[in-house]
Amino acid sequence: MINQEPPFTGSEDAPPKVLIVDDNPANIQMVYHIIKGQYQVLMATSGRSAIEICLEMLPDLVLMDVMMPDLSGLDTCKLMKQHPELANIPVIFVTGLHSQDDENACWDAGGVDFIPKPFNATTLKNRIKVHLMLKRQSDLLRRLAFLDGLTGVKNRHFFDQYLETQLMLARRQSQAICVLMVDIDYFKQYNDSFGHQMGDEALRSVAKALGGSCRRPADLVARYGGEEFVIVLPNTPQTGVERVVERIQAAIAGLVIAHPASATGFLTVSIGGMIWLAGYQSTEALLGEADKRLYRAKSLGRNQACL
Ligand code: GH3
Ligand code: MG
Ligand code: MG
């Protein structure tokens, strides 16, 4: 399932990743010996390879030399700031250039700090520490802003952005994209029977079951509102969608949540799904089609899917 959240700096089990960029390997070694042991250290000897490593490894911080042949540190930093996935990685310039203009150019390029060479090792270590802490906090805030507080899946805000991006990709690559709307059946009555706390607990269980049913990295489960969830399955044709739907139905049945108002005696969901292959206009149209099919699944008696 999608984990399209910003990289979380220094999660409990992984030390933060620091990328050292310098065209002179001796300079890299010197910095490496100062910071090794505390961080996972990555190295690049050119601006181009720095960008490549950033895209692949998503470091939490970059220590950037300025003067490098080919792509300068300033230009490398500017490229990073233009890239949506790299823009929030802090760049500290570590440079032998000392003039006021050089220093200003580093700030203009988007650097968060400027350390002139030769530097004091303790100062370097502490500047890194401070910027990693700030990065960790901003990552956390960004993550929370995209999460549904009750169920822990992504929220509507994230979903809207994600669907927009995926639809654009699907259009560009002429691939199928599927949206499933999942609505709990007779959920008002569930609350009436067991109370809101039990209702919330059931919502959490359903969210977890949906998450476990969507296994591809690009699949996304989000809470659309109330007792309604939405799922995006990029690049998934009809047979794949049917398999996901079967998994969802089996997972919900496997929860065996007693629900007296339900025909089966257990909590069930209705699913409306729309697969669009090409020529689709907008996310609204795609969602509208999925919603129509959800309505049909409801009117046909609930506990079923209409694709
Ligand atoms: P249907 O089978 O047609 O979907 O019926 P329903 O009762 O599920 O649908 P309706 O839209 O009439 O009611 C949705 C109910 O979901 C209303 C509210 O009691 C419940 N609900 C919405 N959000 C929450 C929530 O965050 N927590 C809890 N416990 N209940 C919620
Ligand atoms: Mg250099
Ligand atoms: Mg409902």
Ligand code: MG
């Ligand atoms: Mg509803």
